[in-house]
Amino acid sequence: MQTNSWVPFFPEQASTFAWQVDALYFYLIAISVAFTIPIVAAVFIFGLRYREREKYATPEEMHGSIVLETVWSIIPFVISMTIFLGGAIVYYNQYRPPDDGMNVYVVGKQWMWKIQHEGGQREINELHVPVDTNVKLTMTTEDVLHDFSIPAFRTKADVVPGRYTYLWFNATKPGKYHLFCAEYCGLNHSGMGGYVYVMSKEDFAAWQSGNVSGQTPVEQGRDLFENKLGCASCHAGGPQQRGAKLEGIFNKEIKLVGGSTVVADDAYIRESILNPGAKIVEGYQPIMPTFKGQVTEEQLVALVAYIKSLSGVADTGGQPAAPAATPAATAPANSAPPANR
Amino acid sequence: MQDAGLTNEEIEEKPKLNYLTNGSTLKSWLLTKDHKRIALMYLVSVSAFFFVGGLYAATIRLELLTPATDLLESGTYNKAFTQHGILMIFFFLIPSIPAILGNFLLPIMIGAKDLALPRINLLSLYFYWIGGALTIFALLQGGVDTGWTFYTPYSTTFSNTFVMAVGLGIFINGFSSILTGLNFIVTIHTMRAPGMTWFRLPLFVWANYATSLVMILGTPVVAITVLLLAIERFARVGIFDPAIGGDPILFQHLFWFYSHPAVYIMILPGMGVISELISNFSRKKIFGYEFIAFSSIAIAVFGFLVWGHHMFVSGQSIYAGLVFSFLTMVVAVPSAIKMFNWTATLYKGSIDFSTPMLYAIGFLGLFLIGGLTGLFLGSIGLTVHLTDTYFVVAHFHYVMVGGQVIAYLGGIHYWWPKMTGRMYSEFWGKISAMLVFIGFNLTFFPQFILGYQGMPRRYASYPEELQVLNIFSTAGASVLGVGLLMPVVYLAHSLIYGKKAGDNPWLLPGLEWRTASPPPTENFEKMPVVTWEAYEFGEENGLDVEEARRRDLATVR
Amino acid sequence: MSAHASDKFVYHEPGLQHQFDDMKQQEESVSIGMWMFLVQEIMFFGGLFTAYLVFRSRYPLAFAEASNHLDAFWGGLNTLVLIVSSLTMALTVYYAQRGNRNMQVIMILLTMFFGTVFLGVKVIEYTDKYNSGLVPVTGWNKKIPETAGTEHAASKDPTFALPLIETRAEAASAADDHKKHPNPKGEFQWNYGTHVVDYGLSKEKETGKPYLTASERIGYFSNGVFDPDKYRDKIRMFYYIYFVMTGLHALHMIVGLGLMSWLLWTAWRGYYSAEYYAPVEMSGLYWHFVDIVWIFLFPLLYLLGRHFLAGH
């Protein structure tokens, strides 16, 4: 999807089997053209040549021809077998995972990709991999079907609850490539994606070692919110969520049960986390557990920073988060800051 | 029974009762057993569903004009494409040609007074209505957002929408389809007029026979599948739930066991119409009648062996994927045979480019592209990249809209004078056929490119670099929308102001052209005896060319 | 039916519909139509059989275990009842062909009687499942309050003690067992121990060869330890399939009884003769079809894994 490709509107080739898929594609295009041109030409020529000259004329009769019929049954059959074989070979390459290579674990979840490297690094909606290395993904999901899809690598696989599916690739070109969820999974399906960063081997090594403390408060807060503390299980923003919607609340007046209102400032957010029973938002049940004693001050800062970023407010140290123009699309994925390396 | 040589006035002078005028109370329509009236009621209801489905399509395209979710929220968008798919497939495309044109014409074409089981026919209409009403009710309540494929476990456990109600609507509607298929099979076996041997049947009848086989053998499976889905959702336990050891992929197997053959329910009748049009408007016997007839049956039968090609990346076994890919290639061959035979039929014909023929020519081109891109998708290595992208969306719109819908429009125009006794405006007919063709290609061709670039389907928002082609697509959809609205206007107009058509406006040999337009309730004044082959334009068919020419001179100017 | 057109068709036999030329054509049509309907029905049940096949092959031991707690006595009895009803149905047609109205009516009545017996037995079985907490839907089982463990509540408990050979003792003990297991929310219960899996595991030890399937090893065990909860899930799945299959079958029986009532009425009024008996024949086809489905359901649902019981 990058611009630097040799045909307009053509996706970049960035894995070892991208060219194979493309070759198959062009083979099929060639076949299609080879069938389309004669057929369309025939229709045009016959259309012009045998255009009705006289109304209700009765042209001479013609019967079918067994020879012709046989010929044009066998030719497509043979051709279609070549297509099958080509497809089978490419498929074999795509789905036979290599023995060596690095392992990455992927968990899909409405609507994010949680990724863990062998070295313990965790990422959300991002995948950093070194170039020219076999990477094998072992994938599953916590809820519904998803599909891990990287068009530039020409590969994808469904992620199925209750079992592991696998995907592998060998990226050939450093760069930043789209990562999509390609199996419909509900509300935020189109927001469930991010980027794959292919890095040179040295950069990747640096990323691996430096990543541990490399998170900004917003990122760290998001990580806490989405994974470590499980806030997202209630606050992910879907219609069926139990918790209040947190996008865009900062500095807004919040209606509370009983009719009073409160302005959602830092303190309010902090209080909501530590003592949620104190002020109940209208329309919700007081079911949020307290996190007092479970979160450190540092984490609280990060959480508040993250919740503010959902309203488009930048906080200490973090990159400006993407403006929350369209609330539904403000899945964390879309506002993910690009990696700094 | 030809009215050749009669002018409008003369026809007016002898008002015979036809199926439209024979009874005008509401009861005479709602409790009718006349296949022609039932077909007409189908026509109205199916068209209504088409336009509702089309409205959803319009909102989808408008939302995709920009990369962000600005017109619709993603939840609303998800409902929009789901409901678009459900209405278009189950309530428009599947009943379109069989239940309207098939119902109307099949008995006439074989020289019968009615379908063999008229009460069953009426029952099937009521199933359609009940299923449709339930679905519409569910849509009004808040709709459904699972995609038309209802994949588990999203549909069983996670979706918070009206899955059960819609599922039930589809379940009931399924029986409408089954009963229609059953009726057709019985009718074709037992109700043929004397002399109407199997190999004298018009190819439209063969196509509907093949379609009916699929309806009977496939539809019950999807019925039980959505029933299981509904029960599982209701009971919160079942066989698709991976949390307790069930298998979500089993749902896909059962669903596609029907839904792949169902795509042939959606194209075979269209192919039948095209065979009629190509042959009749070239005034020539179709090339290779037997091959076309048997290829319909072959498609129906082999169509049951390939469903797994929708599940190449679903996690089914790799081995199964290869087998299904292989069989998919095989099933393409019968379609190829048809393609070539149609083209060969044009050779040395006397081709009349009236509106129906324009649609037929359009079909040839569009179905060709749709079918060939089906091969792309059937080639397993390539599908891994293409599946669940807009390439698939473009493929199936090419076969479904470019194929069946175009054939349906062609058929409606072709038989309109027979059904209503009036001729529509040829001028507007041609304009709208052109608009549909251009608009259609503009809408869906860019989607192939989008798909290869990797744009996933069912996306409410997409990366910005893909916007250009999406704008083309939306622009095309508006042209297409206009093109599709026009027939409603001029066809309705023709009902009152249209020229009287006469019994056989095109001077064609089929049995349906040998009775009055509109036909009487019993279809024929007296039981026809068939002595000619299908598409017989020679002397044997008893058509009087000179007479028709004189009639034209008298009426046209 | 349009009256105005009939003058063109000289003679109408009674029962001949307007679209047909003669009775032969009509009968042929109706018979093909009925068969197409049956084909459709076969595919309809076929979807369920596919589901059964998949999970049966995945979790054979759990399915055997679950099946052992269906009562093969009632299942077998019902098979016989249906076969008798099939005979009487066949005889109905036989007498209809001979225009014997009285025997026809008697046979229809007998058929209906056996059909009702079948449904009655199903009610008994379903009630038993309800009482023993074997209905897979939460809340649809008998709600046994916490106090049920006391003498008083237990004596009021109307559990059906199923009178069948091997299972009898077990059912009784099970009934005792579940009295000790209150079920205030009416959840699915599985209180019977796990002897089929035990048998499989002992077999494994004995022969040193794997006995359980790979899916079973995953499906019944957590971290290598047998997990009764996971095992119970599979048994619940069996009961889900059992209820859907037998439920749909019973629904077909009810429809069949409706058909029979109509037949009874018309036969009583003497509609059928040696010349015209197609409706009797068609209803017969339907009835036999429903019987055939049961012929398969009986061994597949009630009898699998019987030998585990026998050998126990």
Next chain:
Amino acid sequence: MAEHHEEHQHEHMNIPKYVGIFVILVAGTILTYVTAQWDLDGTLFAGANTLLALLIAFTKMTFVMLFFMHVYWSPKLIWLSAVASFFWLAIMFAYTMQDYLTRGSGVFTT
């Protein structure tokens, strides 16, 4: 249109024959029950019990179809549809199972 019609089929069946079929069916039921008690799975091969039970059920069904449902004297089309429906069932079973039997590991339950 089928030439043959079962107009005179009552000549084919009589009450003793019907009862005979009935006896076969009852015997089949008992046989199913009895064989189910044997541990064929353990002594022969896994699935032998089910296979036998299905064979018996199939036989019973064949009798019901041929004689109670008069397929034996019916036109070809009826034979065809009876056979075809089982053929289609077989397609559904076979192609679904080819996935399950070759899918391999990777399954776990949560």
